[in-house]
Amino acid sequence: MIPYEQIIGHLRQLPGCNDIQYSSFRDNHRLVVPKDCIYTVLQRLKDDFNFDMLIDITAVDYLHYPDARHRFGVVYCLLNTQTGQRLIVKTNLDEPDLQLPSAFSLWKAADWLEREVYDMFGIVFEGHPDLRRILMPETFTDYPLRKDYPLRGRGERHDFPVISRAES
Amino acid sequence: MPLELVETWDEFIDQKQYLYTLNFGPQHPATHTTLRLILTLEGEKVVKAVPDIGYLHSGFEKLGEDLNYNQYVTIVDRMNYISPVANEIAWHHVVEKLLGIEITPRCKYIRTILAELARISDHCLNIGAAALDLGGFTPFLYAFYQREQIYDLIQEASGQRFHPSYTRIGGLMYDVRDEWIRGVRQFVQTFPKAHSDIHRLLTRNRIFVERTKGIGVLPRELAINLGCTGPVARASGVVRDLRKDEPYLAYGELRDTFQVVCATGGDCYARYLVRMEEMLESLKIIKAAIENLPSGPVNIDVETKEVLPPKPDTWRTIEGLIQHFELIMTNRGLSTPREEIYGAIESPNGELGFYIVADGSDRPYRCRTRPPSFVHFAVFPYLAVGHQISDLVAILGSLNIIAAELDR
Numbered sequence: 001m002i003p004y005e006q007i008i009g010h011l012r013q014l015p016g017c018n019d020i021q022y023s024s025f026r027d028n029h030r031l032v033v034p035k036d037c038i039y040t041v042l043q044r045l046k047d048d049f050n051f052d053m054l055i056d057i058t059a060v061d062y063l064h065y066p067d068a069r070h071r072f073g074v075v076y077c078l079l080n081t082q083t084g085q086r087l088i089v090k091t092n093l094d095e096p097d098l099q100l101p102s103a104f105s106l107w108k109a110a111d112w113l114e115r116e117v118y119d120m121f122g123i124v125f126e127g128h129p130d131l132r133r134i135l136m137p138e139t140f141t142d143y144p145l146r147k148d149y150p151l152r153g154r155g156e157r158h159d160f161p162v163i164s165r166a167e168s
Numbered sequence: 169m170p171l172e173l174v175e176t177w178d179e180f181i182d183q184k185q186y187l188y189t190l191n192f193g194p195q196h197p198a199t200h201t202t203l204r205l206i207l208t209l210e211g212e213k214v215v216k217a218v219p220d221i222g223y224l225h226s227g228f229e230k231l232g233e234d235l236n237y238n239q240y241v242t243i244v245d246r247m248n249y250i251s252p253v254a255n256e257i258a259w260h261h262v263v264e265k266l267l268g269i270e271i272t273p274r275c276k277y278i279r280t281i282l283a284e285l286a287r288i289s290d291h292c293l294n295i296g297a298a299a300l301d302l303g304g305f306t307p308f309l310y311a312f313y314q315r316e317q318i319y320d321l322i323q324e325a326s327g328q329r330f331h332p333s334y335t336r337i338g339g340l341m342y343d344v345r346d347e348w349i350r351g352v353r354q355f356v357q358t359f360p361k362a363h364s365d366i367h368r369l370l371t372r373n374r375i376f377v378e379r380t381k382g383i384g385v386l387p388r389e390l391a392i393n394l395g396c397t398g399p400v401a402r403a404s405g406v407v408r409d410l411r412k413d414e415p416y417l418a419y420g421e422l423r424d425t426f427q428v429v430c431a432t433g434g435d436c437y438a439r440y441l442v443r444m445e446e447m448l449e450s451l452k453i454i455k456a457a458i459e460n461l462p463s464g465p466v467n468i469d470v471e472t473k474e475v476l477p478p479k480p481d482t483w484r485t486i487e488g489l490i491q492h493f494e495l496i497m498t499n500r501g502l503s504t505p506r507e508e509i510y511g512a513i514e515s516p517n518g519e520l521g522f523y524i525v526a527d528g529s530d531r532p533y534r535c536r537t538r539p540p541s542f543v544h545f546a547v548f549p550y551l552a553v554g555h556q557i558s559d560l561v562a563i564l565g566s567l568n569i570i571a572a573e574l575d576r
Contacts, residue, residue: 025507026265052392056510058536060525065533066506075523077510077538081392081406084413088510109395112546120229135222135575144230145534151234 001083004029007049011041030088038091039101042076046106051078051087054107057114059121063147070094074123076103093123102128120145187215192560194223200297200564201571203545207557214560217552219545224575232535236501237263238336238476240535245331247537248573250293251286252331253322254515260335261416262511262522267337267504269474273418273462275339280418281352281457282325282334283513284450288359289318290516290568291399291443291450298440298565299370302379307366314362317355324348337502338475339467349458356455363447371444380436384551384563387434394550395543398518400567403442404434410514418457425456436566474502501530510538517541517568541573 008022014037021032033041045051055077062068070092078087093100102125103110114125115134122143125131133140139160142149193204202223208216228247232240244259245252257279264271271279296311319329325344326332334341370376386396391404401408409428411419429445431438467475470488476495481488494500504526512521518540527533544567551563 026268026509028509030508054395055397055512055519056521056523056536056538058523058538060508060534060536065525065527075508075510075536077521077523081408084408086510107395108390108393109543109546112542116542133222135225137222144227149230151230 001085002049004087007045007087010048011044014040014044017041027086028088029086030090033089033091035091035093035100038089039103041089042078042103042106045078045087045089049080050082051080051085053079053081054103054109054113055079055086057103057110057117059117059123059145061121061145061147072098072121072123074100074117098122099124099126101126102131104128119143122146186210190557192557194220201569201574203569203571203574205548205552205560207552207560209557212556212558214552214555214557217549217560219548221545221571222575224571226576228576229535229537232532234531236530237504237532238495240532241335242331242333244537245333246572247539247576248290248515248517248520248541248570249330250570251290251516253282253334254286254290254513255520256333256335257283257417258511258513258515258520259522260337261513262509262524263337265511266507266509266524266526267474267502269338269468269472271339272465272468274343274464275466276418277457277461278325278340278344278466279335280422281454281461282322283417284454284457285318285321285352285355287450287516288447289315291447292318294565294568295366295370295440295443298380298436298562299376301561301565302376304370304373304376307369310362310365310369314359317358321348321351321355324351336467336476338472339465342478343466349461352454352458356451356458359451360448363444363451367444370440377437379559380440380562380566381433383436383555383559384566385433385435386547386551388432390550391434391547394547396518396547397543398514398516398540399439399442399446400518400544400547402429403431403438405430405432410512410519414512416513419453421460422453422456426450426453436562439566495530504528504530512538515540517570517573518544537573537576539573539576541568541570545569545574 012018012020017037023030058075060073062071072093073090076089102114112134114128117123118131119133119135120143187208187210190207190209192207194202204220206218206220207214228243231243241256241259244255247255292311292315296308300308322332323329325348326334386404388405391401391406407428407430412428426449429442429449431442470477470491477488477491482492506528508525510521510523512519520540521538523536524532525534552560
C-alpha cells in the first residue's frame with residue numbers, strides 16, 4: 001500500500017497541480033484538485049497508483065452552504081481493488097463555466113454516473129459519448145438537485161402534455 | 169465471445185437493412201420492475217441494447233435534504249425493497265461514522281444478524297425469480313417460503329414486515345425479545361433443508377444450466393472497469409467483500425466464521441452459484457452471531473444527546489421527555505460536524521454507499537446514494553450483445569436490478 005502522502009507528493013509535481021489540497025476525516029482521504037488538472041490527476045491515479053475502480057461520481061450544490069466559496073463540487077470516489085485503498089477526489093466549479101472533461105476514457109463506469117450528474121446538476125462532461133438525461137424525461141428543462149430548485153410547489157409537471165386514452 | 173462479435177457488427181450496421189427495433193418493457197413480466205430496453209435485433213439476436221431508465225424516479229435524494237437523519241431511514245427503506253434492513257443499516261452506519269458514534273456490542277450483533285437475514289432474503293428472491301423466468305416454478309415457491317420466514321423474524325423484531333425502519337442513530341428502535349432469538353435459531357436449523365432443495369432442483373438441472381452457462385459473460389477486467397461490486401464482481405473473479413476488507417459492525421469479530429465466495433466464470437451460472445454459496449456463508453455468520461449475542465443495552469448512552477430515549481422513558485420521566493424534545497423539535501435537534509463523508513457497506517447487491525454532506529444542522533445538506541443496481545444496470549448493454557432475446561431475461565435476473573434503487 002502506497003502512503004497517501006507519497007501519492008499527493010507525486011501529484012503535486014505535475015504541471016499546474018501544485019495547489020492540490022489534502023485532508024482526512026474519519027477514514028476518508030480527500031483531495032481537492034483544481035478544475036483544470038482534474039483529468040490529469042485522475043489519469044495519474046489510475047495508471048500510476050492503480051486506482052482501477054471508479055466507485056461513484058456525484059456533485060454537491062453549495063448554494064446555501066455556510067461559508068462556501070464555490071457553487072458546485074464534483075466528487076469522484078476511487079478504489080484500488082488490490083490494496084483496498086480509497087481516495088475521494090473533489091473539484092470545484094462555478095457558474096457559468098460548468099464543464100469538466102469526461103472520465104469515460106479511464107473508467108467505463110463513468111458513463112451513467114456522469115449522465116446522472118448532468119441530469120441532476122447540469123454539469124457538462126466534455127468528451128462523454130452519450131450525454132443525455134438519464135432519470136428525468138428528455139423534455140425536462142431544469143436540474144432538480146440544485147438548491148434553487150424547489151422541493152415542492154408547482155413545477156414542470158404542470159406543463160407536461162396531457163394525453164387522452166383515445167390519443168395514446 | 170459477445171464482445172468480439174460487436175466490433176465486427178458495428179462496421180456494417182448501416183448496411184444491414186433487416187435489423188429491427190424492439191421495445192422491451194417498461195411493463196414486461198420478465199423485467200420484474202419498471203425498466204425499459206430498446207433492442208436492435210437481427211432475427212432473434214441482440215445487436216444493440218439501450219436501457220431507458222427513470223420510470224420510478226421519485227427524488228429520494230431531494231427528499232433526504234428535507235428530512236432529518238432519523239426520518240430519512242423510512243425513505244432509504246424503499247430503495248432496495250427486497251432487503252430493506254440492509255439499506256437502513258447502511259444509512260445509519262454512515263451517519264454514525266459522520267457523528268463518530270461507536271454503537272454498543274449488542275446492537276452491532278443484532279444489526280449483523282439482520283443484515284445477513286436481508287442478504288439471504290435478497291438472494292432467495294433473486295434465485296427464485298431467475299428460475300421462474302427460465303421456466304422453473306418450484307424453486308421460486310421454496311425460496312419465497314424462506315423469505316416469508318425472514319419477514320416473520322423482521323416483524324418479530326421491529327413490528328413491520330416489509331419496511332421496518334428499525335435502526336436509529338446510535339442503536340435500534342427497541343431491543344429484540346427472546347422469541348426473536350428462538351426464531352433466528354430455528355431459521356438457522358430449517359434453512360439448509362430448503363437451500364439443498366433449491367440446490368438439487370437447479371444446480372444440475374440441464375435446462376437451467378444450458379440457459380445460464382456461458383450467457384452474459386463479464387470478464388474480470390471489464391467488471392473492475394465498470395465498477396461492479398458484490399456477487400456480480402465476485403462471480404467474475406474480483407475477490408472483494410467489504411465484510412472482510414473493511415470490517416464494520418461485528419464482522420471484524422466474526423471474520424473467521426465465514427469465507428468470501430468467488431467464481432471465475434463470470435456468466436449467469438457463476439453469479440447463481442456465488443449467490444447460492446453466499447447464503448450458506450451468511451447462515452454461518454448468523455449462527456455464530458446469535459450464539460455470541462452480547463447482553464447489555466442496545467442503544468448508546470442517552471447522555472450523549474445523540475440517541476432518542478426509550479419510549480417508556482419519554483412517557484414516564486421528565487428527563488426522557490426533554491431529551492426526546494431536544495432531538496425532535498425543529499429548532500433544536502442534532503448538531504453535526506460541518507464535514508463530508510463517504511461510507512459503504514456490503515449490501516446483498518454490492519457496495520451500497522452514502523455520500524453525506526453535513527452543514528451542522530440535523531438534516532443532511534446532501535445525501536447521495538451509491539446504488540449498486542444503477543452501476544450494475546450500466547453493465548447490461550455489454551452483456552446483452554450477441555445473445556438471443558430469451559437470454560436477456562436470464563441476464564437481467566442474474567444482475568438483480570431493483571428499479572426503485574436504480575431510479576431512486
